[in-house]
Amino acid sequence: SSELTQDPAVSVALGQPVRITCQGDSLRTYYASWYQQKPGQAPLLVIYDKNNRPSGIPDRFSGSISGNTASLTITGAQADDEADYYCHSRDSNGYLFFGGGTKLTVL
Amino acid sequence: EVQLVQSGAEVKKPGESLRISCKGSGYRFTTYWISWVRQMPGKGLEWMGIIYPHDSGTKYSPSFQGQVTMSVDASNTTAYLQWSSLKASDTAVYYCARQLINHSDPWGQGTLVIVSS
Secondary structure, eight states, X not given: OOOOEEOSEEEEOTTSOEEEEEEOGGGGTSOOEEEEXXXXXXXXXEEBTTXXXXXXXXXXXXXXXXXXXXXXXXXXXXXXXXXXXEEEEEOTTSOEEEOXXXXXXXX | OOEEEEOOOEEEOTTOOEEEEEXXXXXXXXXXXXXXXXXXXXXXXXEEEEEETTTTEXXXXXXXXXXXXXEEEGGGTEEEEEESSOOGGGOEEEEEEEEOSSXXXXXXXXXXXXXXX
């Protein structure tokens, strides 16, 4: 299956941890990557290959995988982390696809 | 610095043709796939397809097959996304991104396409 399912919205208190999940059969075989998108901006890669961070991404961002569920965790959410988050993966035919996105609100 | 720079916003009428561009720099352009991604107003990211600059090989999402054409000018390190006859429903921001095996990085800044009569 080429579907990735994300919760539409998640909220977190400032400084608290938050987990954003992404569910899909392809995740049993292929890694998910995660992108942060703020209003009016292009998506920004924050996690790839399960738990690698590109240069410049704070270490409060981490990734994990369990079965068919990938997770993006932010330990100590900051106001600047408020954004839409998308997971991204592929299938065995080489098609790529995104989850529907999760809007993170930092209270 | 690896960078993708896209062409500017476009306002077109239904039925018109359009080609937008994505110029890569700071890396060997021919050795990485380029993905195209659509984002309709207020909506999520949709993967449209990929093109391999080395041989112009393409793979389109079934949702976009026959609706758009991807091409590349490797000598100018530029990828293109083209429509032959725009529809109002093509109104969106279009992103290009360098595609690695399991992730897309970096992304272009996006090109806003507005189709309106």
